[in-house]
Amino acid sequence: MVEVKSMKQLFTEEQIKQRICELGAQITKEYAGKEIKLIGVLRGASVFYAELAMRIALPVRFDFVSVSSYKDGTESTGRIQIRKEPDEPVRGEHVILVEDIIDTGRTLKQLRGLLEDRGAASVSLAALLDKPSRRVTDLHADYVGFEIPDAFVVGFGLDYAQYYRNLPYIGIVEV
Ligand code: IMP
Ligand code: MG
Numbered sequence: 204m205v206e207v208k209s210m211k212q213l214f215t216e217e218q219i220k221q222r223i224c225e226l227g228a229q230i231t232k233e234y235a236g237k238e239i240k241l242i243g244v245l246r247g248a249s250v251f252y253a254e255l256a257m258r259i260a261l262p263v264r265f266d267f268v269s270v271s272s273y274k275d276g277t278e279s280t281g282r283i284q285i286r287k288e289p290d291e292p293v294r295g296e297h298v299i300l301v302e303d304i305i306d307t308g309r310t311l312k313q314l315r316g317l318l319e320d321r322g323a324a325s326v327s328l329a330a331l332l333d334k335p336s337r338r339v340t341d342l343h344a345d346y347v348g349f350e351i352p353d354a355f356v357v358g359f360g361l362d363y364a365q366y367y368r369n370l371p372y373i374g375i376v377e378v
């Protein structure tokens with residue numbers, strides 16, 4: 204287990220779930236009459252993904268991608284490698300890419316490009332958290348849970364060196 208110096212709660216489980224309900228309702232309204240291919244970015248998006256999927260009242264099919272961008276720490280390597288592509292073709296699908304947090308924007312920008320190249324009918328982006336002050340790309344998400352300042356956060360799927368993903372709340376850590 205990797206210890207941290209301090210942990211301060213930023214969003215409670217109740218606040219997060221309430222916000223995800225709102226995002227699910229918005230997606231349900233905006234995609235009315237369509238089927239959705241929900242593509243989660245492993246591993247951080249897993250908890251948000253499950254909560255969001257259950258709040259969308261439309262036909263939804265699941266798929267996942269996996270990328271490596273961060274080393275075991277808080278600093279980005281700036282290099283994104285796609286480790287796992289979607290299991291099923293995305294051609295003609297209305298894809299919503301689901302990510303835990305947008306930092307520089309490099310991960311989602313590259314993944315969106317990949318899905319568009321594979322012929323998705325549409326690709327929109329959903330992220331539980333967004334740190335707009337850290338952006339180095341022109342990426343803009345369609346569905347964002349909360350905008351946060353430039354701090355390192357864990358919980359609700361987000362990790363520090365692979366730990367703390369299972370916290371039911373989001374906390375700011377000092378490492
Ligand atoms: P981006 O490509 O720079 O937007 O990086 C997004 C990825 O960085 C996310 O999927 C996370 O894995 C990781 N990340 C960025 N900020 C944090 C954080 O505060 N806590 C945990 N992971 C983070
Ligand atoms: Mg991630």
